[in-house]
Amino acid sequence: MSEFLTLVVPMWVVFTLAAQGTILSGRTGVFNVTQEGVMALGASVGFVVAYKMGSNLGGLLIAFAVGALVGLILTVMTTQLRLDQFVVGLALFFAATGAAGLLYREVIGVTMTPPKIDTLTKHEIPLLSDIPVIGEPLFRQDYVFFFVVLLSVGLYWFMQRTGAGLNFRSVGENPKAADSLGINVNLARTWSTIVGSGLVAVAGAYFPLHFTGIYTDGMIAGRGWLVIALAFLGGWRPLYVVAGAAFFAGMDVLGQKAQVIGLGVPHQFIEMLPYVATLLVMVFAFRWARQPAHLGSNYDRESRLAG
């Protein structure tokens, strides 16, 4: 059990980080669908920087900056130029995916054995890490894990408990109302998307920096898309996302496990299971989960169209 948890927790970090980044912009009405691409780009950038600079923290920070840049492009396109969020998001997904592979090949080249970096070191919290079963997986982790825990609590506090959070959320619920009360809709959308997209990229960088030590194309393997489902499942709320991410991470690890053990079924079938489970959960979850009322719709102050 403890061993299983030890595998689940890092995957929980990935899902939580990317999903918090997604709901951050979603709460102001920006529906980000670039995760799969931005995570791949984050993985590539994070690896290359860590490899060349020899600093894992540097890799994470530069990955954040590059993700933020993609977020900036997304908001300029959707708030200033008012292009369709979904179309722009898909275009950026493709661009980021391509850029990820290109960057790696330009800097590292094609090699027989891929270069490897040291993964992040784990830090132990004294006493707590001695608790049976949960001590090891929860309290002997790298700093990204602890950052994600603080981030989740901080986001919850900001969104649900502060006046600024009340203003922030209103932008996604009714931008026209927010605007009429002097809240800067475009500014809120721009910042939330820049920071949110940066977090998504860091989630991607976690793959080479925590799991593998190497970068390979396609290593995100569809998890970026699952993040979008997770945002819906978590009702765009920071704490529900934490719980949802645990479920997604559990399914993910189960799929990998089943492959290794060999159950006499094709491994493609096993790999499919997390997605099927997600689908089933979504069918039921959608009944209570509610998203920001203006998620995905651009705001034009002088438009006479309803909204």
Added chain:
Amino acid sequence: MTTAPRLEMTEVVKTFGPVRALDAVSLQVGAREVHGLLGGNGAGKTTLMNVLFGLYRADSGAVRIDGREVTITSPRDAIELGVGMVHQTFLQVDTYTVVENVVLGTTLEGGSHGAGLSAARARIADISERFGLHVDPDAVMEELPVGIRQRVEIIKALYRGASVLILDEPTTNLTPQEVDALFTSLRTMVAEGMSVILITHKIRETLAVCDKMTVMRDGARVQTLDRAETDADHLAAIMVGESHGTYQAPTVTEAVALGTAPQGTVVGDVPETTFEPGVSVRGMTVRNDHDVELISGFDLEVGKGEIVGFAGVAGNGQVELAEALAGVRPLQSGSITIDDLVLSDRATAQWLDAGVAYVPEDRHRDGILPTSGITENLLLGSHRSARVRKNGLIDWRAARQRAQEAIEKFAIRADSPATRAGDLSGGNIQRVILARAFAHRPRLLVLHNPTRGLDIGSTRFVYEQIREVTAAGCSVVVISEDLDEVIAIADRVIALYQGSHAGEWRSDRVDPYEIGRRMTGLGTSVGGAA
């Protein structure tokens, strides 16, 4: 020179593409003054106020507050300068509570939970008390009726220290009692030194509450008048713009509807007309969107050529009734028949073929395709008709031709049949919807708030069109929150309260205040003339 007026707008110009929405409009409003802004659709009243509130940027012109020239580029600027606005469609976050909506956009000391909000709660209570605007601060917005939601909008503006309050058509959804209460609140505000600008097209209300009034037409200011120096006929004439000799006084019923005659005016003892049976509703049961049975065992007869009007406060089953009668919402039980043809449980296409036409309440959401042109919007529902078909495909040339005719006949203010419906003003959208409904040659016409937000000319036009179809034997159901309208247009008035009949009158023998009591669930009161 005496002191400068509280607010002064000079030569404000605003264009939307080729349309000149404001043509060098000037406006002066003093302190302690309720200033009426009158005019028809597209007159530019709301546009002018949106400029003042920073929602639109004027192309040119100046705004002065207390004699000082100011630049307002966003609502934030307006709020800081003490300008507050209550929009026609409320700008509220439905999922937030009243307090949360009120404090939204202000800086809160101590967070949005518990302690942080208690100071706000106290201030809201104080405002409620001073101006008679009572609300429950912890109610969730989406559960509140329209009248209360409007109070929240006013409180929002006052909470921010507004000294100039703009109200855009505030009485549209209110009962006569609520209108009286609102006007009392407004008088209290100006007595305390505020200025109020009231956008309206109802002359009676203007005369009841305003000190001064400015009449606008076609994006220009026509005249500014003192309450003392004008009367209803005079104002109506200026508004309609037929003052140079051709203006004809409206009939008594119209005058009541338009608010130029006092309520309760006796229309005259017309002998009771009997109608041939037309539409028959038996034991109709309908659920709302939350699966709650809102209308149960509802019976209704509408004769050929008869107009039945439903009066009621929004949220008492109007939407469900209208949609059920129009075939848009399924019946749980019961039946609807037109000339012995049972329509319940049939597909919508068959309702259309049977001649059922529907003018929905929410024009933007249910009535039009906002990003499609007028041509496409007029084609909806009649796309199978032979008139617009050629070789099995849509004959766009004929469709455009029809649209052009409708634009002329219904006086729709649009550049061409290709103009996107969503770019039209509210009144013009309604004209498109009516043009479409009337083109069906209906046998049953269901109208929900058909003249909401329309000017005198358009309103009269709609009434004429309705009378025209009734003359051809069409049964008409008008569901409206405008009591005067129901009384004016209907042969029979039914008060609707919580989804059922709360009283029925012949329209020429009603006391609006009595209906007002019935539709708010108060039942009969003896000698209760207010």
